[in-house]
Amino acid sequence: MLKRLQEVLHDKRAEGYVDVVVLVLCAVLVLALAMRVLPVFIQKQQLDMFATELVREAEVSGKVGTETNRRAEILQEKTGLAPDISWSESGEIQLNEEVTVTLTLDTEIGLFGEFGSFPITLRSQASGKSEVYWK
Template identity: 50%
Template structure:
């Protein structure tokens, strides 16, 4: 019985090297996938912050005419989202005190996994607030 165990033990010598090589290969694939996906999560976070900041600016000025702040954020983040406003307008771009201000930002991002192709997805961020300006 002991001879069989010793013989079996001798026959499995190189198995751990193969297991280690396969484990390292799997680990590298997971790291490569993470390197592709993490920038998308960062862009989503930046898009959420972008929406929050332009809504806050619109609340302060009481208008959706915040193009200067939008351009600053575009330069700062490198994003160029489509911007959709949904507001209770008083006149022109003005929003009366306590009027709703809603914004939706949409940004298309490509997730590519090296030579396996590119997969476009659309990131969307929403923010809302109330105007803080009273118009007579």
């Protein structure tokens, strides 16, 4: 019986199971990290679209004011984002004058909720030229 116990303890066939468990654990951790990081890339894409549509509204209306504020509110409802918006110009923008909008959004990225989480700032900028001639 002692000889049989020594054979079981020295048997190396079970090492594959440990390797599989470690591999599965690593795969789960990579998936968990991807689930926390990929939404940040989606937010960045939405922020870029937000900036592009805001500057397009300024181009078409020829001014930064109520029209762009209204469009920002609509975009905030559609995307669920509430970025800080800053414009290079305000009021009426003459034909072919350039206008730039900069959006900044603070978001959290991390693997385990509050633990291991850190804030990052997403920034998006778009430029365009006014299509309206003001007399």
